[in-house]
Amino acid sequence: MRDHELRRKAVAEMHLRRWPIVESPSTIIQWVVMVADADRAEELAAIKAKAAASDTVQNPTHLDGALGPDLRFSWERHSEGTSLTLFVGGEAGQGFGDLAADERVAAALAWANSLPGEIVRCTRILLTTDDAAAERAMQGVAWERDELVSSHIGNGTMRMWSDFRIKDDGFGRLVVAANGTHPSDLTRTLQQLQELGNYRNRALLGLPLARESWPRLNAAESSLRDLADRVAKDQETDDQLLDSLSDLSLELASLSTAMRFRMDASKAYAQLVEERLEQLRPRPIEGFSSLDDFTQRRFRPAMNTCTASMDRLGELAVRAEQLSSLLRARIDTRIENQNGELLSSMERSISMQVRLQQLVEGLSVVALSYYLLGLIKLVLDGVAKATHSFEASTILALLVVPVVLLVWIAMAFAKRRLFGSGVEK
Structure with a gap:
């Protein structure tokens, strides 16, 4: 037996992130x-240069390594963007002091800042042993006290604090007290807490776009209402209405x-934010806004705005399509009526042609009979002059009826043969 070519990648996928x-x-x-x-290759090369020599995960979307004693990093490539995490232990990792004071940390920060990309979120997380150490560390930070969020999270007594504001150095601040939580549970819960904020910021990137779309949606709705009135009044040509409706449909398609x-x-x-919030199971603490309240008050209304924008855009597109269908149905009905009138006109014309043909x-029977009788008269006149035995006019008079009947029968026979020949073809 041989390993499937994707086996190791499939197993490694379960150990990512x-x-x-x-x-x-x-x-x-x-x-x-x-x-x-265009910058992804440059970023990956810079990360690989610092990554561990032995990649146990064997996946280029997740790399980690050490930048020195008590200084590790983890890098992940997501479907949209990447994330880089530094883990600072030892003396440099105790407190919100100036990290650049440690040369190793300063070098790591300089390397991280040299990587390409636009920051969506960057956070300094201080992990303390207990609540008392966390409160001491928080004293040196300018918190927005009215907006300070604090909750117990996870299965134990872990506690977090943050106002989710960007500080002067461009970083947000998050304080977490372990309070005796097992390191494995502590790491998992801490990662879920950070993912909650990361996914929240990425989700909120759609809010400005949703807000910017409302004026265009208002204009499109007004145009659609105006077009419906113009179609109902029927004071313009269908081509003009169809052109206006096509322009509106293109505008909605462009916006979509x-x-x-x-x-x-x-x-x-x-x-994902809702899933992480459910996994964290935040429990409120008296005197502070809870993590669930913070999300309920700010994040969910923003997402409702995004959802409402797309719902409104979808409804406008459906209404435009319905109006277009009605207009096209009216055009098709008019074309069918015109075709019916044309067919009736053609039927009358054909009927007239048949009558003219019969006439x-x-x-033609009379004319042919007349010419044939003329020829017979010439013959009879010649014979009468030569023999002086009969009157040509008398015999000619007797031949008029038989000649007319004969010509009529001959033409009917010829017509029947010609018609039969045309059908066979």
């Missing part, structure tokens, strides 16, 4: 960035193309 075991006290620094396709990817991504990220046939 796992942080190394984190112990308190320590500091975690994470950047979530959007990287252009511009919004669809971002709105679908926001919807997917919002679902011409009757006149």
Whole structure:
């Protein structure tokens, strides 16, 4: 037996996106960035240069390594952007002090800042042993006290604090007290907490686009209402109405193309946010806003706005299609009526042609009979002059009826033969 070519990749996939075991006290620094396709190769090369020599995961979308004693990193490539996480232990990882004071950490920060990409979220996470150590560390940070969120999370007594504001150095601040939580559970819960914020920020990228779309949606709705009135009044040509309706449909299609990817991504990220929130099971603490309240008050209304924008765009597209169908049905009905009138006119014309043909046939019998009797008269006159035995006019008079009948029978026979020949062909 041989290994399937995708076996190791399939197994490795189940071990991706796992942080190394984190112990308190320590500091975690994470950047979530959007990287252009042209810069992905440069980023991957820079990460591989620092990654561990032996890649146990064997997947180029997840690399980790050490940048020095008590200084590790983990890098992940997502479907949209990447994330880089530094794990700082030892003396440098205790407190919110100036990390650049440690040369190793300063070098790591300089290397991280040299990587390509646009920052979506970057956070400094301080992991302390207990609540008392966390409260001491928080004293040196300018928190927005009215917006400070604190909750117990996970299965044990872990507690988190954050106001989810960007500080002067460009980083957000998050404080987590382990309170005796096992390192494995601590690491998993901490990663889920960070993923909650990362997915939340990525989902919120769709909100500005949704807000910008409302004026265009209002204009499209007004145009659609105006077009419906113009179609109902029937004071313009169908071509003019169809051109206006086509322009509106193109505008809606353009808007849908511009919004669809971002709105679908926001919807997917919002679902992940709800899943992470359910996994964290935040429990409120008196005097603080809970993590669930914070999400309920700010994030979910934003996602409702994104959903409402796409629903409204979809409804406008359906209404435009319905109006287009009605207009096309009216055009088709008019074309059918015109075709019916044309067919009736053709039927009358054909009927008239048949009657004229019958009249011409009757006149043709008379004409042919007349010419044939003329020829017979010439013959009879010649014979009468030569023999002086009969009157040519008398015999000619007697031949008029038989000649006319003979010509009529001959033409009917010829017509029957010609018609039969045409049918066979």
